Amino acid sequence: MTENMNEPVKPRKRRRLSRRDFLIVLGVGAAGFYAGVRLGTPYLRLRLVDFLEESGGPPSNIDAPPDAWFEILINNTVNLYLPKSEMGQGVHTGLAQIAAEELDVDLDQMQVFHAPTTRLVDPVGTSASNTISSLFTPLREVAATLRELMRAEAASQLNVLPQDLVLEAGVFSVSSNPDQQRKYGELFQSLDQWELPENPPALKDPSQYRQIGQPLPRVDLPAKIVGKAVYGFDVRIPGMLYGAVARPETIEGKLVNASPGQAASLPGVVKVVTEDDFAGVVAKSREEAYRALASLQLEWDPGKLWQQEEIEAMVTVGQGRGVVIQREGNVNQNLNNGTLVEAEYRTPMAFHAYMEPMAAVADVGPDKVEIWASTQAANRLRGAVAEAIQRLQDEIVVHPVYLGGGFGRKIDELAAVEAARLSQTAGQPVQVAMSRPEDFNTGFLRPPTHSILRASLDENGMILAIEHEASSGEVAFPFLPSIMGTVMGADFGSYRGANVYYAVPNKQTTAWLAKLPVSTGWWRGLGLMPNTFAVESFIDELANSANLDPLEFRLRHLPDDETGQRTRNALQIAAEEVNWGASLPEGHAHGIAMSYDYGTIIVEIAEVSVENDQIRVHKVTAVADPGLVINPDNVIAQTQGAITMGLSASLLEEVQIRDGAFQATNFNQYPLLRNADAPDIKVVVLNSRNSPTGMGEPPIGPIPAAVANAVFVATGQRLRRLPLKFD
Amino acid sequence: MNLKVNRQDYQVEDTPDRLLLWVLRDELGLTGTKFGCGIGICGSCTVHLDGSPTRACITMLSAANNMEVRTIEGLAETDSAGEPVLHPVQKAFLDEQVPQCSWCMSGQMMTAVALLEQNPNPNADEIRQAMNSVYCRCGTYYRIRKAVERAAQLKAVEQ
Ligand code: FES
Ligand code: FES
Numbered sequence: 001m002t003e004n005m006n007e008p009v010k011p012r013k014r015r016r017l018s019r020r021d022f023l024i025v026l027g028v029g030a031a032g033f034y035a036g037v038r039l040g041t042p043y044l045r046l047r048l049v050d051f052l053e054e055s056g057g058p059p060s061n062i063d064a065p066p067d068a069w070f071e072i073l074i075n076n077t078v079n080l081y082l083p084k085s086e087m088g089q090g091v092h093t094g095l096a097q098i099a100a101e102e103l104d105v106d107l108d109q110m111q112v113f114h115a116p117t118t119r120l121v122d123p124v125g126t127s128a129s130n131t132i133s134s135l136f137t138p139l140r141e142v143a144a145t146l147r148e149l150m151r152a153e154a155a156s157q158l159n160v161l162p163q164d165l166v167l168e169a170g171v172f173s174v175s176s177n178p179d180q181q182r183k184y185g186e187l188f189q190s191l192d193q194w195e196l197p198e199n200p201p202a203l204k205d206p207s208q209y210r211q212i213g214q215p216l217p218r219v220d221l222p223a224k225i226v227g228k229a230v231y232g233f234d235v236r237i238p239g240m241l242y243g244a245v246a247r248p249e250t251i252e253g254k255l256v257n258a259s260p261g262q263a264a265s266l267p268g269v270v271k272v273v274t275e276d277d278f279a280g281v282v283a284k285s286r287e288e289a290y291r292a293l294a295s296l297q298l299e300w301d302p303g304k305l306w307q308q309e310e311i312e313a314m315v316t317v318g319q320g321r322g323v324v325i326q327r328e329g330n331v332n333q334n335l336n337n338g339t340l341v342e343a344e345y346r347t348p349m350a351f352h353a354y355m356e357p358m359a360a361v362a363d364v365g366p367d368k369v370e371i372w373a374s375t376q377a378a379n380r381l382r383g384a385v386a387e388a389i390q391r392l393q394d395e396i397v398v399h400p401v402y403l404g405g406g407f408g409r410k411i412d413e414l415a416a417v418e419a420a421r422l423s424q425t426a427g428q429p430v431q432v433a434m435s436r437p438e439d440f441n442t443g444f445l446r447p448p449t450h451s452i453l454r455a456s457l458d459e460n461g462m463i464l465a466i467e468h469e470a471s472s473g474e475v476a477f478p479f480l481p482s483i484m485g486t487v488m489g490a491d492f493g494s495y496r497g498a499n500v501y502y503a504v505p506n507k508q509t510t511a512w513l514a515k516l517p518v519s520t521g522w523w524r525g526l527g528l529m530p531n532t533f534a535v536e537s538f539i540d541e542l543a544n545s546a547n548l549d550p551l552e553f554r555l556r557h558l559p560d561d562e563t564g565q566r567t568r569n570a571l572q573i574a575a576e577e578v579n580w581g582a583s584l585p586e587g588h589a590h591g592i593a594m595s596y597d598y599g600t601i602i603v604e605i606a607e608v609s610v611e612n613d614q615i616r617v618h619k620v621t622a623v624a625d626p627g628l629v630i631n632p633d634n635v636i637a638q639t640q641g642a643i644t645m646g647l648s649a650s651l652l653e654e655v656q657i658r659d660g661a662f663q664a665t666n667f668n669q670y671p672l673l674r675n676a677d678a679p680d681i682k683v684v685v686l687n688s689r690n691s692p693t694g695m696g697e698p699p700i701g702p703i704p705a706a707v708a709n710a711v712f713v714a715t716g717q718r719l720r721r722l723p724l725k726f727d
Numbered sequence: 728m729n730l731k732v733n734r735q736d737y738q739v740e741d742t743p744d745r746l747l748l749w750v751l752r753d754e755l756g757l758t759g760t761k762f763g764c765g766i767g768i769c770g771s772c773t774v775h776l777d778g779s780p781t782r783a784c785i786t787m788l789s790a791a792n793n794m795e796v797r798t799i800e801g802l803a804e805t806d807s808a809g810e811p812v813l814h815p816v817q818k819a820f821l822d823e824q825v826p827q828c829s830w831c832m833s834g835q836m837m838t839a840v841a842l843l844e845q846n847p848n849p850n851a852d853e854i855r856q857a858m859n860s861v862y863c864r865c866g867t868y869y870r871i872r873k874a875v876e877r878a879a880q881l882k883a884v885e886q
Contacts, residue, residue, distance in 0.1 A: 088828030089827065217821070220829075222821070225821050225826065225836075226759070226799065226800070226803055227799035227800050228800075242753070285749065286753055287745065354828070355761070355769065355771055355830040356828070356830040357762070357763075403828060404761070404829070404830025404831075637824060640870065644865075666764055666768070667766070667769055672862050673866075673868075675858040676855040676856060676858075678869060679869070681869050
């Protein structure tokens with residue numbers, strides 16, 4: 001487009017939110033969404049679909065024009081703004097590779113930033129391992145669109161046809177006269193009216209990929225390695241004060257009376273806030289704020305003093321509401337034929353225990369509210385702050401910063417809301433950065449689960465019928481409009497991984513849901529790890545009853561489709577890697593487990609020994625097939641990380657409730673896996689398709705069962721409860 | 728009192744119960760040293776006091792009197808052109824692409840630097856034991872061990 005003063009300025013065209021984008025917007029990912037919809041009765045299901053169609057979805061401009069995503073500096077540096085949070089899972093690098101692919105630039109020409117909510121809003125947040133899969137196409141389309149807009153601009157400036165231009169590292173040159181050039185940087189600056197094409201340009205064929213599929217170094221590490229990366233806990237802005245907030249000691253505790261006591265006269269104290277349900281202190285330093293907090297006079301109603309046994313009784317198959325989520329053939333009839341095998345499994349509540357506790361800074365001004373936070377859900381957080389301090393969403397800007405781990409919990413907006421309330425009263429920016437006990441005691445947990453599995457085996461050792469009844473506390477429902485819960489009945493977060501994947505003629509899965517007095521919610525993989533622990537342990541028990549090798553037993557029960565083929569391949573490669581069946585050092589044993597999760601296939605084999613009832617995991621070998629691999633080294637890193645975190649959950653972690661409070665308040669009572677107990681982890685990455693699935697969570701699924709299955713081989717004892725231990 | 732951090736002198740007020748961690752982070756703005764537990768368990772806050780790895784979250788400011796404090800910000804050197812030159816441990820952690828969220832990494836790297844200063848050629852078991860003191864929730868332990876081995880090699884080549 002050339003500038004023409006006489007022509008009216010054309011408004012920028014924005015593409016309408018497409019239906020596919022809208023499903024992504026729902027936060028469930030298409031697969032989870034449809035899985036959810038399958039559950040409702042037909043009438044309710046239709047109502048839900050209507051509701052979704054009519055509402056047009058939450059307001060969103062994630063389908064935003066290129067200049068919301070990109071800014072190209074005159075020196076040809078490409079700034080990429082992302083509405084997804086980098087919490088260690090490497091998504092900023094993966095997304096940068098995807099964008100660089102269609103822009104035809106190298107990664108070291110790019111800088112990646114978290115987009116403030118004024119630039120891009122992602123209604124969903126960063127969760128459920130769907131970042132790469134949901135943005136894979138939209139981001140390539142927006143990058144290709146920008147590239148073609150700049151090509152048209154270059155052609156017009158150079159007076160040639162677009163097809164006469166050659167593009168190399170962000171520079172267009174005329175093919176017949178290579179000295180004639182225009183750089184991305186110049187073109188981007190001169191593009192001030194954009195007309196977006198109705199249809200995005202054609203995207204590259206996978207055979208042409210130069211960035212996608214490469215093990216490129218992560219874009220966030222140079223700043224992190226020198227200690228310069230800024231997290232919520234690290235944000236420092238001029239005039240910033242430190243907040244400390246009073247917290248109940250019990251899960252149902254409520255503040256009934258608060259008075260400032262001597263707090264206001266203590267050194268450094270700027271403001272003491274005592275409201276009906278909220279008390280806190282703002283001071284010049286963190287230490288002064290916490291000291292003053294201790295001198296507030298507070299009266300609490302502790303609520304009911306719950307005990308662990310009561311919580312476990314609620315999360316028990318048959319309690320609460322049960323919804324059938326998978327039904328093939330006739331299970332009831334066929335369970336009575338053949339040999340019946342039955343077992344039950346439990347997993348406990350767990351903390352997220354990321355290393356950076358919740359932290360946020362709020363600056364509540366008369367015209368504008370700014371928030372800096374380690375958040376997985378900037379949009380949610382914006383809404384929560386708006387409501388808490390009675391301001392319009394549009395007045396609030398959220399600047400997401402790096403997260404020192406999130407694992408689902410940093411969807412929680414508590415620290416930001418508290419910082420905003422304190423800042424509003426103090427009239428200055430305030431940081432709320434929790435101590436470890438505050439972080440442990442104020443949020444939601446991984447819900448406890450209980451599973452009962454039953455199956456019958458025929459005389460050839462094949463499964464005739466299998467039934468899984470899976471009970472869990474809530475995962476997704478507390479975060480969704482209540483209509484979703486009413487219609488779906490079963491919480492898709494809780495039952496993730498509960499369906500029986502294997503080819504069995506008669507199978508049925510029922511999801512039981514318990515609403516607990518303790519808040520439960522997202523935890524890396526949601527229900528995937530607890531459910532996979534139950535199902536994959538049980539499959540091993542069946543193999544044992546059938547007198548078959550557990551690998552062979554799994555191979556015999558794979559579905560006869562593309563997924564079954566991919567799984568067969570992954571199982572066989574894993575088996576070859578460890579030389580399955582060959583003898584191991586004295587006392588060592590192998591255990592195998594797999595998961596199929598939203599298109600990602602993971603197989604894990606643990607090498608374990610048991611001495612004096614102590615389980616030692618010596619080595620884990622994993623095969624990961626995430627469809628299309630964006631960055632193989634990051635797939636390996638995520639697999640290693642998820643396995644290590646899953647081992648910590650397998651061997652050590654458990655939250656117990658006594659007299660209405662969590663028994664553990666810090667790491668002395670809630671130890672995590674340490675380096676000396678963490679095994680070497682070998683990962684084989686398979687590239688099997690043309691589109692990517694998720695990798696942040698799936699590898700956490702199989703590891704507890706892989707270890708329990710190995711423990712069984714080593715000792716003859718079947719452990720059916722996490723953390724795995726001998727009583 | 729005078730506090731010496733990364734070869735620089737700072738004047739800070741030493742009221743009796745101040746902890747080194749918050750002075751570094753909140754007063755001097757050296758936020759590369761992280762907080763994870765406040766009770767000396769996780770190791771995220773590890774700095775060096777005269778070369779020994781020390782948990783800043785349970786160290787009184789007064790304990791740093793007349794000592795050299797070294798933090799992650801003081802690990803890289805600066806060359807004559809003013810460009811940062813990474814410490815071999817930082818280089819190795821980058822080469823092995825160790826960090827994920829990286830919140831624990833200052834503690835990991837400061838611990839590794841202290842190990843290699845004491846024992847330039849640690850065996851696999853010595854690395855496991857030395858690095859056992861710092862938590863990593865993202866689960867990078869295996870890569871940490873590989874990076875410490877690599878750092879030892881890099882240091883050996885450098886000398
Ligand atoms: S913060 Fe110091 S050891 Fe955890
Ligand atoms: S890299 Fe996240 S805690 Fe270690």
